[in-house]
Amino acid sequence: MSKKGMAGMLKELLSDYDVDFIGLQETMRKHYPDSFFRKINYGKKFAWYWIPSKGKSGGILCGINIDRFDVISIMEGSFSIHAVVKDKKKKKKDSLNSHSLWACP
Secondary structure, three states, X not given: OOOOOHHHHHHHHHHHHOOOEEEEEOOOOOOOOHHHHXXXXXXXXXXXXXXXXXXXXXXEEEEEEOOOEXXXXXXXXXXXEEEEEEEOOOOEEEEEEOOOOEEEO
16 A cells, blocks of 8 residues: 555545445555545545554555444454444444455445
8 A cells, every 4th residue: 555556546446346345454554644545535435444564564454434334343453353334224234354355335
């Protein structure tokens, strides 16, 4: 995520596939400035959560569309993020884990 053009690529991914959840591993970033999230915002409001990298490896970034979902809870582990969300329209809870790369339309 630190390389030039990655914010633009992520913005395109979010827009092209109209995702409501996204999780990326091995981001190799310790911090995300607000300007990063402003660059990738294309109209949906996302709640962003991350685990910083340790040295030059690791790091997880996940986003949840808060226009569609209420975030019930977030549990951050050393190598994963677990989210419990509730679909506002369907009134149904769901569980998401960032153990692997995921993006859900």
